[in-house]
Amino acid sequence: MEKRWISLLAENEVGVLAGITGLFSGKSYNLNSLTAGPSEDPSIYRVTIGLTGDDRTFEQIKKQLNRSVEVIKVMDFTGIPVHLKELMFLRVSGCSQQDMTELFRLSQVLGTLVIDYGPSAALLQSVQTERKNDDLVSLFQSLFPGRIEIVRGGSVGTEAISLRGE
Incomplete structure (x- = not known):
């Protein structure tokens, strides 16, 4: 189990953040940190998520986030300079x-x-x-x-x- 970071862009609409956090609680994923705020486009939020998990769990999380209609882009910060x-x-x-x-x-x-x-x-x-x-x-x-x-x-x-x- 190691600490991982994901950044994503999501629509700035009521309930989107609740849906993202619900994904973690519903699947019993360990969410360590979540920050969100408007991006350069006020209709889009940038969300940074810190979590602990193994490779398999991490891949599942990224796939589920990518399937969410309100999520525009998912960026995996593993192994890249950030x-x-x-x-x-x-x-x-x-x-x-x-x-x-x-x-x-x-x-x-x-x-x-x-x-x-x-x-x-x-x-x-x-x-x-x-x-x-x-x-x-x-x-x-x-x-x-x-x-x-x-x-x-x-x-x-x-x-x-x-x-x-x-």
């Missing part, structure tokens, strides 16, 4: 002045932004790969145990123009 980024907010509470200084330093080093803060809490924003965000969560859990809150959105992705994806 850019995938995930938005994550990380709140650290119960901070001393020393903790706050460390949070600002870490934010600079780790490529995050401190987007809000108060006397004893800070809110960081990270727009990085899912793996890098996983690493950030692990680090912050070890540095500030029991004091972090995490909000993660699904990854969005597009094919790389050059051979350098991330």
Whole structure:
């Protein structure tokens, strides 16, 4: 079982996203992440789906998505250079002045932004790969145990123009 990514273009109509997610729940597929938003054409949504499955299951999912009338195009991101980024907010509470200084330093080093803060809490924003965000969560859990809150959105992705994806 490995993590896979699919991007698709679908009609921007009521119920289309529910139909796509229904495909996953109806077949007991493991849907890890789903993000959707309007594309350059407001009548078309771009959907990025992260899932875990074996080759056979993955092929079934792609075929079923391709059969959907509302789905215009399905793109398999397996084995091609792509850019995938995930938005994550990380709140650290119960901070001393020393903790706050460390949070600002870490934010600079780790490529995050401190987007809000108060006397004893800070809110960081990270727009990085899912793996890098996983690493950030692990680090912050070890540095500030029991004091972090995490909000993660699904990854969005597009094919790389050059051979350098991330």
